Amino acid sequence: MKKAAILGGTFNPPHIGHLLIGNEVLHSLQLDEVRFMPNHIPPHKAQPLDVSDDDRVRMLELSIEGNSCFTIEKVELEREGPSYTYDSIKMLRKIEPDTEFYFIIGADMIEYLPKWHRIDELMELIQFVGVKRPQYMEHTDYPIIMVDSPQLLLSSSLIRERIKDGVTIRYLVTEKVRNYIEEKKLYGS
Ligand SMILES: Nc1ncnc2c1ncn2[C@@H]1O[C@H](COP(=O)(O)OP(=O)(O)OP(=O)(O)O)[C@@H](O)[C@H]1O
Ligand SMILES: O=C(O)c1ccc[n+]([C@@H]2O[C@H](COP(=O)([O-])O)[C@@H](O)[C@H]2O)c1
Numbered sequence: 001m002k003k004a005a006i007l008g009g010t011f012n013p014p015h016i017g018h019l020l021i022g023n024e025v026l027h028s029l030q031l032d033e034v035r036f037m038p039n040h041i042p043p044h045k046a047q048p049l050d051v052s053d054d055d056r057v058r059m060l061e062l063s064i065e066g067n068s069c070f071t072i073e074k075v076e077l078e079r080e081g082p083s084y085t086y087d088s089i090k091m092l093r094k095i096e097p098d099t100e101f102y103f104i105i106g107a108d109m110i111e112y113l114p115k116w117h118r119i120d121e122l123m124e125l126i127q128f129v130g131v132k133r134p135q136y137m138e139h140t141d142y143p144i145i146m147v148d149s150p151q152l153l154l155s156s157s158l159i160r161e162r163i164k165d166g167v168t169i170r171y172l173v174t175e176k177v178r179n180y181i182e183e184k185k186l187y188g189s
Contacts (some may be wrong), residue, residue, distance in 0.1 A: 001098055001099065001100045002031075002032050002033070002098060002100070003020070003030070003031040003032050003099070003102070004031060004032060004033040004034070004035055004099050004100070004101055004102070004103060005025050005026065005029070005031050005033070005034050005035070005102040005103065005104050005124075005129060006034075006037050006073060006088075006089075006102070006103050006104065007021070007022050007035065007036050007037065007104045008033055008037045008039060008076075008083075008085060008088075008093075008103065008104075008105075009036070009037070009038065009039070010038070010039055010049070010056075010156065011038050011056050011059065011060055011073070011156070012035065012046065012051055012056060012132045012156050012160070012168075013051070013056070013059050013060050013156055013159060013160075013173060013177060013181065013186070013187075014036070014052075014060050014063045014156075014173065014177065015154055015155070015156060015159055015172055015173050016058075016152070016154065016171070016172060016173065016174070017106075017152045018063070018065070019063060019070075019174075020103060020149060020150065020152065021106065021131045022034040022036070022070060022104065023067075023150050024131065024147055024148070024149035024150075025102070025104050025129055025147050025149075026069055026129070028147045028148070029102065029129065029145075029147065030070060030091055031069075031102070032069070033071055034069060034070055034071075034104070035067055035070075035071050035072065035073040036060050036063075036064065036070065036071070036072050036073065037072075037073040037074075037075065037076060037088065038053065038056050038057060038060060038072070038074070038076065038097050039054060039076045039082065039083035040076050040079060040080070040081075040083050041082045041083055042082075042083065043082045043084055043085075043116075044112065044115070045176070046091060049188070050090075051186055051187070053077050055184065055186060057072065057074070057077070058180065059173075059177045059180055059181075060072050062174060062177050062180055063168075063173070063174050063176075063177055064182070065079045065174075065176065065179050066160065073092075073093060075091060075092060076087050076088055080099070082117075082169050084116075084117040084118070085103065085116065085117070085122060086117050086118040086119075086121060086122045086125075086143060087153050089101065089103070089122060089125050089126050090125065093125060094115060094127075095131070101126050101127075101133035102126065102127045102128070102129050102145075103126050103128050103131045103145075104125070104126060104128075104130075104131065104135070104173070105130055105131075106130075106131055106132075106133040107128070107131070107132050107133040107136035107137065107138040108133055108144075110130045110137075110138050110139075111137060111140075111143065112142050113128075113137055113142055113176065117135065119142075123142060123143070124181055127144075128142065128143075128144040128145070128146045128147050129144065129145045129146075129147055130145070130147070131146070131148075131149045132146075132148075132149065132151050133153050134153040135153070148150045154172060159172055159173060159187075161188045162187045163181065163186075163187040163188060164187060164188050169181075
């Protein structure tokens with residue numbers, strides 16, 4: 001069986017925190033692959049996204065360039081409506097019966113797990129893998145595996161704020177993503 005972890009996210013934009021946790025889990029659990037899965041409509045974010053699906057995918061492609069264990073899963077972009085993880089995992093397991101799937105979440109999402117759509121059924125379908133994140137509690141009663149990773153006080157919101165305020169984002173995203181944001185004048189840059 002191939003072992004793949006899904007790192008679901010909004011990636012608005014993708015930052016080095018995403019790459020770091022993906023790589024730590026890849027090595028710690030000795031997986032074959034980490035798949036970055038951008039959502040179409042985040043289930044729990046009220047505001048519509050200010051950046052297109054295409055731009056988020058392009059920035060993900062630029063972020064993972066050069067790492068053959070990192071790939072992109074587009075299943076949620078091909079589906080209308082809120083991107084519930086339950087629906088995506090159900091579909092992936094059906095199309096790929098020979099892959100054992102894991103799902104990576106940061107501690108903010110661990111806290112939020114009780115509110116996920118059909119969470120009890122989802123827990124039966126996939127093994128969740130949690131990573132610590134500054135300012136969030138990682139305690140949960142759900143059976144998740146915790147993987148140790150260096151912690152970064154970094155978020156896509158912080159990056160958007162910095163761009164809006166004209167503050168540098170160098171080294172917080174990959175160089176290619178930084179150039180892309182600048183060229184396409186994303187986030188008011
Ligand atoms: N610095 C970080 N440390 C640990 N986990 C993180 C970090 N940044 C993001 N994650 C995790 O990566 C996944 C995707 O996150 P997402 O794309 O929403 O980024 P974000 O930085 O949380 O964005 P935003 O600030 O817009 O909410 C989530 O499970 C989230 O918990
Ligand atoms: O399915 C749900 O109910 C659900 C609720 C909250 C978050 N998620 C997923 O968790 C991942 C991280 O969410 P986000 O919004 O931090 O990018 C992403 O793949 C979301 O679609 C899923």
